[in-house]
Amino acid sequence: MAPLPTPSEQPDDAPEAYVGLEATSAERLARERGWTTVRALPPGSIITMEYLVGRLNFEVKDNTVIRCWKG
Template sequence: MADVPNLPNNPQDDIEAYVGLDRQDAEERARERGWTTVRSLPPGAMITMEYLAGRLNFEVKDGAVHRSWQG
């Protein structure tokens, strides 16, 4: 049997605390807190819906984070 891959975990973080932050500040803070992938998207962007542990998504409107979710 093959070994289970070493997958990233989601950091213990309050993802709602990113709402209202400037996009760049939010991205830097997320990386500092251990998120391995940070994705900023415009409202209504077409994205794949696969779950990726360690990823934090931001919906950015007018330069600020409007919504955040993990995976």
């Protein structure tokens, strides 16, 4: 039997710290802090909700992050 995979690490980072930042700056900062995937979405987007370790999601309105969450 194969061993269970070990989940990848993700940055110990507070998503609320990105709220209010300009979208491009927030994405650059997230990548500098170690996030492997950064997803920017307009409000009300239809998205899949599977959890992906290392992904940070931004809800962006008028080029400003209004909501941020992991996965």
